[in-house]
Amino acid sequence: MWKDAYLTSRVMSADPIELVHILYEHAVHLVQEARRSLAVGDIASRSKAISRAIATLAELETSLDHERGGSISRNLAQLYEYMRFRLTSANVKQEEGPLLEVEGLLKTLDEAWKTIRPAGNGTPAPAPAEFLDGGSARPWAAQFIEQVELEPVGHTWSA
Secondary structure, X not given: OHHHHHHXXXXXXXXXXXXXXXXXXXXXXXXXXXXXHHHHOOHHHHHHHHHHHHHHHHHHHHOEOHHHHHHHHHHHHHHHHHHHHHHHHHHHHXXXXXXXXXXXXXXXXXXHHHOOOOOOOOOOOOXXXXXXXXXXXXXXXXXXXXXXXXXXXXXXXOO
């Protein structure tokens, strides 16, 4: 229960950049969970983790503002679509390669996203209007948490 309260608090106090980071972090966790499940032959857990990762990517895609984001948001949308395709392929073919690829892409995107925040001052960066549908970020994130049971995860990679 404390995880739910912690995450709800984290999401409700997060700026749009942190919300995207939380979703990337969660997607990485789910792909890692799918890899572990694949390794031990747990089909149900693998499928559930992949389905949740696909839902997370869909949520990231719906947060894009194509009107203001131009080619960057369109490119991100295509990348999210590609990752959903690779996750589906990994599930159907029971292969780790596509999972590793998506995990790497998600980590790279998360690292890039973190550079948007001004270094060292601790104040939230302005909402990245070029990428996100700024005004609706918190409501969709809060609703999404209820649907997919997000869990806080620690980082296993370095910057």
